[in-house]
Amino acid sequence: xxIKPLSPHELRVWHAFKLMGExxxxxxxxxxxxxxxLSGPDFGVLSxxxxxxxxxxxxxxxxxxxxxxKSRLSHQLTRxxxxxxxxxxxxxxxxxxxxxxxxxxxxxxxxRPIHAGSVRRNLLSRLSPEQxxxxxxxxxxxxxxxx
Amino acid sequence: xxIKPLSPHELRVWHAFKLMGExxxxxxxxxxxxxxxLSGPDFGVLSxxxxxxxxxxxxxxxxxxxxxxKSRLSHQLTRxxxxxxxxxxxxxxxxxxxxxxxxxxxxxxxxRPIHAGSVRRNLLSRLSPEQxxxxxxxxxxxxxxxx
DNA sequence: ACACGGTGGTTGTCGTGTCAACCTATCCCT
DNA sequence: AGGGATAGGTTGACACGACAACCACCGTGT
Numbered sequence: 001x002x003i004k005p006l007s008p009h010e011l012r013v014w015h016a017f018k019l020m021g022e023x024x025x026x027x028x029x030x031x032x033x034x035x036x037x038l039s040g041p042d043f044g045v046l047s048x049x050x051x052x053x054x055x056x057x058x059x060x061x062x063x064x065x066x067x068x069x070k071s072r073l074s075h076q077l078t079r080x081x082x083x084x085x086x087x088x089x090x091x092x093x094x095x096x097x098x099x100x101x102x103x104x105x106x107x108x109x110x111x112r113p114i115h116a117g118s119v120r121r122n123l124l125s126r127l128s129p130e131q132x133x134x135x136x137x138x139x140x141x142x143x144x145x146x147x
Numbered sequence: 148x149x150i151k152p153l154s155p156h157e158l159r160v161w162h163a164f165k166l167m168g169e170x171x172x173x174x175x176x177x178x179x180x181x182x183x184x185l186s187g188p189d190f191g192v193l194s195x196x197x198x199x200x201x202x203x204x205x206x207x208x209x210x211x212x213x214x215x216x217k218s219r220l221s222h223q224l225t226r227x228x229x230x231x232x233x234x235x236x237x238x239x240x241x242x243x244x245x246x247x248x249x250x251x252x253x254x255x256x257x258x259r260p261i262h263a264g265s266v267r268r269n270l271l272s273r274l275s276p277e278q279x280x281x282x283x284x285x286x287x288x289x290x291x292x293x294x
Numbered sequence: 295a296c297a298c299g300g301t302g303g304t305t306g307t308c309g310t311g312t313c314a315a316c317c318t319a320t321c322c323c324t
Numbered sequence: 325a326g327g328g329a330t331a332g333g334t335t336g337a338c339a340c341g342a343c344a345a346c347c348a349c350c351g352t353g354t
Contacts, residue, residue, distance in 0.1 A: 003260040006267075013279055014266050016286035019214075021168020024289055026342095039309070060332060067166070072311060074334060079309075094319055094332050113150040119161050120153075126288050132160055134281045139163035141273050142171055173312095186339070207302060219341060221304060226339075241302055241349055 024122050031118035036111040041076055042085065043115060046100065046108040049086070055100035059088075062098055080104075171269050178265035183258040188223055189232065190262060193247065193255040196233070202247035209245055227251075
């Protein structure tokens with residue numbers, strides 16, 4: 001049962017789709033890194049932590065809320081811990097609480113306006129409201145599990 | 148001169164945008180890898196090579212045509228060379244020709260239908276023609292250099 | 295002749311991500 | 325009580341990508 005190869009038009013769509021994500025992400029990431037030394041993932045973790053009241057969260061909850069693999073998060077946290085952006089507290093056995101350090105919070109606050117500016121410049125301000133609307137809808141569709 | 152933080156709606160758009168690219172790419176990549184052992188980048192390079200008639204191309208041309216950094220391509224080719232997917236021929240001094248090997252071509256042919264199926268399943272068939280149209284247009288807009 | 299700049303590639307280093315293996319603790323079943 | 329299964333985390337190995345340094349070779353200009 002042979003599958004038809006992608007048509008030229010389908011190929012164009014595929015390449016467009018690939019590019020779209022990649023270079024916007026790269027630009028925003030570079031902006032943040034250049035201004036603060038934080039990487040995209042660093043910023044993501046810090047934001048999520050700060051967004052949750054006291055700036056502390058169970059590691060697993062954190063992983064789920066970012067859609068990350070536990071291993072990925074563990075590696076990332078180890079690196080962030082070395083740079084003193086976060087701390088790990090072992091609450092009970094098998095329960096690790098991730099805590100935003102003072103230094104981490106400062107870095108985050110410094111990065112926030114850069115991030116906001118970059119996202120607007122590289123994404124939001126370039127698109128019409130209808131296009132943005134479509135993006136959100138499409139993202140929801142594509143995020144669903146396999147049918 | 149303070150910059151306003153991203154509004155909740157802007158944040159939702161940003162997260163949607165981030166997710167969209169990442170997980171479609173991941174799914175297609177996993178499909179190809181599971182079926183053929185090729186990674187996404189591997190497949191990209193092989194396709195590009197095969198798409199150019201005799202399956203050989205100057206390294207620099209290849210880099211440009213994929214929008215890659217020369218260093219990135221060099222690393223990638225070294226890895227692919229070890230797995231005998233491609234060869235490097237030194238034509239003249241300072242000119243390296245990348246050649247698709249027999250084995251590389253076979254792998255590519257095996258991967259093509261998988262790729263086509265996966266792209267359709269994870270992207271094309273889930274969206275309406277208008278949504279696809281918007282994606283392409285948005286990608287062109289976002290791909291432009293800074294204003 | 296000689297310095298200089300640009301071009302084409304390679305290399306090393308580091309941060310990142312995925313995958314599989316592993317280690318404990320807990321829960322559940324008989 | 326014993327024995328899986330499963331949950332929460334860590335670890336190691338490896339692919340990937342960005343960046344900067346480097347090398348070798350060509351031009352040019354003076």
